Amino acid sequence: MLEQFIRYYQEQQLFGPQDKLLVATSGGIDSVVLCDLCKAAGLSFAIAHCNFQLRGADSDRDEAFVKEMAAFLKVPFHSIRFDTKQYARDHKTGTQVAARELRYEWFEKIRSANGFEFILTAHHADDNIETVVMNFFRGTGINGLTGIKPVHGKIRRPLLFARRAALEHYLAAHQLAFVQDESNLHDDYTRNYFRNIVLPQIEKVYPEVRQNMLHNIDRFKDVDVLSQQEIERLQKRLVQHVENEWRLPVPLLKKTPAVKTVLLNLLKPFGFTASQLPDITRLLDSDSGKYVLSTTHRLLKDRKHLIVSDQKSIGSSVIIIEKEGEVAFSNGRLKIERAHAANLTSDERVAFVDADLVQFPLLLRPWKIGDYFYPLGMSKKKKLSRFFMDKKLSLFEKERVWVVEMNKKIIWVVGYRMDDRFKVTPHTKNVFKLSFLK
Template sequence: MLPVQQFQEFAQRHALFTPQNLVLAAVSGGKDSVLLAHLLKSSGFKFALAHCNFLLRGEESQRDQNFTANLADQLQVPFFLTEFNTENYAAKNSISIQMAARKLRYEWFDQLCAEHNYDCIALAHHQNDAVETILLNLTRGTGIAGLHGILPKNGKLVRPMLFLSKENIDQICAEEKLTFVEDSSNISTKYARNKIRLEVVPKLKELNPNLEKTFEQNLERFRELEALLENQLKQLRDTVFIRQNLETRIKLESLRQLNPQKLLLFGLLHEFNFSEQVVKDLLLSLEKHSGKVFESPSHQLILDRTEIIIHPKKTLIKEALLILENQNEIHFQGFKLKLLHDDSALIVKNNPMAASVDAEKIIFPLTLRNWQTGDYFFPLGMQQRQKLSDFFIHQKLPLHQKSNVPVLVNGNQEIIWVCGFRLDDRYKVRAQTKKVVIFELSNLVT
């Protein structure tokens, strides 16, 4: 007898789908997916079957395609079919056949859901699949997230047969005389999952015949631990994260108080895609490498004196704008620069965003640009030149912010003003100065 009530209760308990939802069932023609289709039909859910032909097993692939089409006719439900040249896709993208097949089918499922308003994608994973996934993750190395196994629900993906073991499915299919097709690749141990299924799990079952039930109980504990950790991380983010625009800062003192330090810091930095190795290197550098930079695929982390600074990566725009003598305002990378010509020796004081420059020393056209490696100037009050990189360090300017500082350059390529910071001493207003040009920098109002 089909376990219809258990199926319905499992779907309800885990909020997988309701009788009002449209379900897209992924069906290969194998025993598991055939039972899934029959359970959906017997439970009265509205569903369709979707089958992928990966063109990997010759006549056997065509047999599976024909079988699933006939199954859809038998159950009187809509049927979707697609074919993929999986080998070519894998070669073109330099990925494994398994990874290619996975990527292709899930992209297609998502497309079907969007086009035909299906609410979820039902997959026929069972308890043994969950056991194999955990063992595979442990073999490759994993954190807590890898221990929760296959979740009943993950976005649009739902797995309403996780209450059944492989033995349960075999027994039900035999009793109900359900027909199905066998995938010959399932008996090949060249795939890691098959090797675990065919060689490792049987040995473990010799030690514990109720292995699937034990793992089901363990999975529940692991999921609860994961939820507990995530709740702790949420509270920590609210406490230690200082967010400003796209930038996130964490005080070093807060990092030192984390316990367990590596686990919690890895969890905090997970949203910025930093690896576990980066977290280890960062912790080793906390007391001795101020200014060190760490990178993830999406973000950059700077270890400053009292905090870490995290910001999205961006490509530095090497932009330069010419300023002509008759211009009085220009826009540059979110800044506005105003020019005021004054027939006096007026000196702007106590305003780092403005500078009075001796007009006689200005050679037009001027240039406003980003700082460049090797740039130097003579900071106001100094008779010796200083590299801008050293000047920024003395100003305690974080590394990622120095690329945002505009630099005003004279027609003879000398730096006139590090905008917002310091005038070059060579261009200051002196006793003999007769006229000045006042430069005023401000952020553009967006």
């Protein structure tokens, strides 16, 4: 295993023998083996451990174990404790996503602050297999079938060559201690479901499924390389850059094989996604003036071209509101002032909000694809695109809609509807009046 480990990180050029490395370590089998291999290979490394405080005493046990292991290996030890559940609530995300965001952000801080060249994680071949299978069922392009990359920025994954069984054999042969995360044995997380149920069931029919998947991943990588080369060739042929616009000729696009895949790859750098492909391909036969928006760009049908333009270049901007007062924007003026709850009105050009829930600065900006809010009177969130559809807004009307935002929460869809989370209630003590003045 040691020889394979050294050969793999050298062949993949993951790091050099003199590089300072930071090894992400949970205390489980994979990371324990990675630390032992780094020590046996004579690498210069430190250990970093995150206590996510999700499993009570077991989380503290894991932290203590990793600290003792670092002392035994005589390498520096870094640790941190996160209130992961609170972070997940604050950012309205799942616990697993929250833990991933927290740990990688912290790893990078430790790396840059202490002069480490790279961060090592213990992802192995079976992790790779699970990821590809999950991506396939979730929905992905060819790149999603190439699996976990050995290199991602400053992150290096030197165990991707090894199967889980080989790591367990190494652990037993070297009599290494480890801690078991009981959550890995449960099926309530998506990865655990595929690991503990889906793949074992498939193995009953195709016993070599895991090895076959690894061979497939290698083939998918080659296909992805060839695909990217062809996309680069087509990009030179199909995309014309003129000032702040990119033009794609519709007649040539219609003659291009696999046009959906080509369009997705050409437009992905501008923020367009696979879910928008039906709308994008319809533009090829639509009338001039029809368009599709990404979070940053607009794709417009103009006679015989599809034209990509930065939304900022079509009059969009973001205005920072530091305090009460009045600001001008492309549609008119927005005025924020103190008011009394007794003066409430049903005028859509005015919104009364609980001032104690508002924190400056606010953002006044054009709406974008993916925006959502909780329309006044509703307890469920609604995408603005759906809200506009229900309101039967024209393309021109939608293009002129702006929102007032605070900490990534929409307070008011200006001139249409305020967010229920900021409404005035019988318990409200202070009120802001937001007025849209055309």
